[in-house]
Amino acid sequence: MAVEPSVLAPQAPVAHAGHGPHGTHAHHFDNWEQQRGAERLGMWMFLATEVLFFGGVMAAYTVYRLWFPVEFEAGSSRLNVLIAGINSVLLLTSSLTITLAIYAAKAGRRRDLRRYLGLTILLGLAFLGFKAVEYTTDYREGLIPGPNFTRDGWASPDLNLYRVQLFFIFYYVMTGLHVIHMLAGIGVLIYLYVRAARDDIAPDKYVAIEVTSLYWHFVDIVWMFLLPLLYLAGTHHGLHLF
Amino acid sequence: MAEPTELEKDDTAAGEAANTAHLVFAVIAALIPVTIAISFTGWEQPWRVLANLLIAVTQASLLSWFFMHLRRSDRLTWVVAAAGLFFTGILFTLTLADYVFRELSPR
Numbered sequence: 001m002a003v004e005p006s007v008l009a010p011q012a013p014v015a016h017a018g019h020g021p022h023g024t025h026a027h028h029f030d031n032w033e034q035q036r037g038a039e040r041l042g043m044w045m046f047l048a049t050e051v052l053f054f055g056g057v058m059a060a061y062t063v064y065r066l067w068f069p070v071e072f073e074a075g076s077s078r079l080n081v082l083i084a085g086i087n088s089v090l091l092l093t094s095s096l097t098i099t100l101a102i103y104a105a106k107a108g109r110r111r112d113l114r115r116y117l118g119l120t121i122l123l124g125l126a127f128l129g130f131k132a133v134e135y136t137t138d139y140r141e142g143l144i145p146g147p148n149f150t151r152d153g154w155a156s157p158d159l160n161l162y163r164v165q166l167f168f169i170f171y172y173v174m175t176g177l178h179v180i181h182m183l184a185g186i187g188v189l190i191y192l193y194v195r196a197a198r199d200d201i202a203p204d205k206y207v208a209i210e211v212t213s214l215y216w217h218f219v220d221i222v223w224m225f226l227l228p229l230l231y232l233a234g235t236h237h238g239l240h241l242f
Numbered sequence: 243m244a245e246p247t248e249l250e251k252d253d254t255a256a257g258e259a260a261n262t263a264h265l266v267f268a269v270i271a272a273l274i275p276v277t278i279a280i281s282f283t284g285w286e287q288p289w290r291v292l293a294n295l296l297i298a299v300t301q302a303s304l305l306s307w308f309f310m311h312l313r314r315s316d317r318l319t320w321v322v323a324a325a326g327l328f329f330t331g332i333l334f335t336l337t338l339a340d341y342v343f344r345e346l347s348p349r
Contacts, residue, residue, distance in 0.1 A: 044323060048329075049326075051330055055334070059337045063337065066342060067341075081281065092267065213309070218310075221306065224305075225298050228294030233291065235282070237282070
């Protein structure tokens with residue numbers, strides 16, 4: 001017996017994939033809204049674990065900073081606050097461009113989508129470029145924990161250098177973890193850019209951009225806390241790029 | 243079934259949302275030089291770190307509320323976001339309760 005088409009109305013749970021104007025939602029969802037909601041929620045749950053991941057490192061940092069405030073502030077004063085500030089602006093701007101990319105994807109403005117995704121990638125790469133410059137100057141100034149960490153350049157002669165090195169271990173671990181997260185984000189953004197370039201992101205699939213943006217914003221938020229904790233712990237007296 | 247968000251319901255909302263995004267960006271960006279300038283002041287600790295962290299919390303709240311669309315999200319998303327903060331709160335409270343006060347406890 002033939003089934004009336006109306007029986008397979010889009011809102012009814014169906015055993016096969018549903019058909020939208022630009023493609024199909026997965027078979028285990030009732031409709032696009034439900035699928036998009038699940039995709040967002042999945043990323044939020046992942047981010048909740050990420051908050052705890054960075055929270056663990058920051059809790060350890062807090063304990064040692066409370067124990068050794070003088071040495072942590074002395075170490076922080078040697079960091080390059082100008083590069084950190086530039087990077088804050090770059091990352092925040094990339095948060096704006098990826099948000100605009102969502103709206104472009106949703107409205108079907110394909111050129112804008114490619115442009116905003118490309119800008120987000122470039123801003124992320126610029127951040128990493130400045131970070132590389134910064135790590136290089138840190139190395140030249142001898143700010144690497146280990147046997148070559150000497151008393152040169154430290155104003156106070158009775159500063160406990162073991163504790164200062166501990167600050168730098170936190171600095172490299174925390175910024176390093178952040179850089180790894182940036183690299184992962186840029187990888188996903190490049191994948192999305194290639195899809196966008198092939199016109200493979202239809203307006204009803206904009207949630208792919210939105211879910212990626214949630215992760216990208218989170219990485220920005222982590223940086224918003226790394227800036228005060230690492231770079232602004234000590235006082236600064238001048239700005240210099242190198 | 244998940245309710246469609248405001249963003250999904252209303253196509254014109256995207257244009258307004260873009261304007262809001264620019265405004266939020268401007269506010270967060272303006273706070274960056276402020277927080278850096280605080281590190282050039284001679285303020286005694288803990289006021290300097292508290293001022294810096296207050297600015298960071300403000301920036302992160304604005305970013306998650308507007309850019310991460312928390313203000314348009316359903317309650318389940320709020321619960322997940324709040325759970326992340328809640329357990330981070332437990333992590334810090336119990337860790338610091340030990341390390342900060344262990345010197346005070348009688349042996």
